[in-house]
């Protein structure tokens with residue numbers, strides 16, 4: 532049956548999807564999102580790593596230097612931190628963005644960092660390479676529209692209680708505002724399980740890749756909440772066909788101002804890179 536047809540002779544098997552621009556129905560081939568010299572959605576599995584939060588110039592430079600050394604092309608680090616508690620560290624803000632930009636200059640890594648509102652979006656779009664929209668802002672539709680209008684690549688995290696359709700509709704907001712440079716990020720959803728911080732929805736990877744042409748990455752750090760579980764989930768993600776990983780790593784996790792328990796130290800990050808590299812290779816991909 533034609534898309535949009537009103538014929539009723541044949542039974543309608545699938546419910547019509549409410550999103551169009553991000554749907555594979557309208558764009559059968561995988562989208563490749565080029566950011567500098569990095570391509571999301573191609574043959575390479577792109578690893579993004581770094582601390583949860585930008586804490587100091589020294590911490591960021593140490594991280595960027597290590598990422599460059601082990602072949603991690605994208606440095607993460609939050610300059611604006613949407614924290615559950617108003618008493619937690621809120622981030623270094625513009626000063627943090629400038630430190631990240633300096634790290635890019637010195638070590639040749641790309642920068643992904645979160646925008647939490649319109650003001651931070653303007654700053655992040657100016658200083659970073661990829662604008663992250665966090666799980667808690669996935670349905671902040673005005674922010675999604677504004678992120679679309681920047682034209683910058685957007686890493687769109689899935690809300691912690693969002694269905695796949697809601698997540699893709701959020702992506703549609705960005706696309707409908709003229710920006711198709713969208714990378715979808717599964718970061719764990721809220722379930723009845725309390726041992727893990729959230730439940731990494733591995734199923735979302737093949738499902739979303741079937742529904743949408745956009746690249747899909749996972750964030751095993753925020754899903755797990757414990758560093759020991761990050762590598763196994765990252766391995767599972769690569770086996771399931773992700774286009775990238777975003778992983779929290781800190782030069783000294785015990786001293787981290789946020790998300791220390793789920794942050795890998797640099798030795799463990801390097802081990803993880805080796806492991807996921809082997810899995811990627813087995814599937815005809817590489818890091």
Ligand SMILES: [Mn+2]
Pocket residue numbers: 583584753779789790
């Ligand atoms: Mn974090």
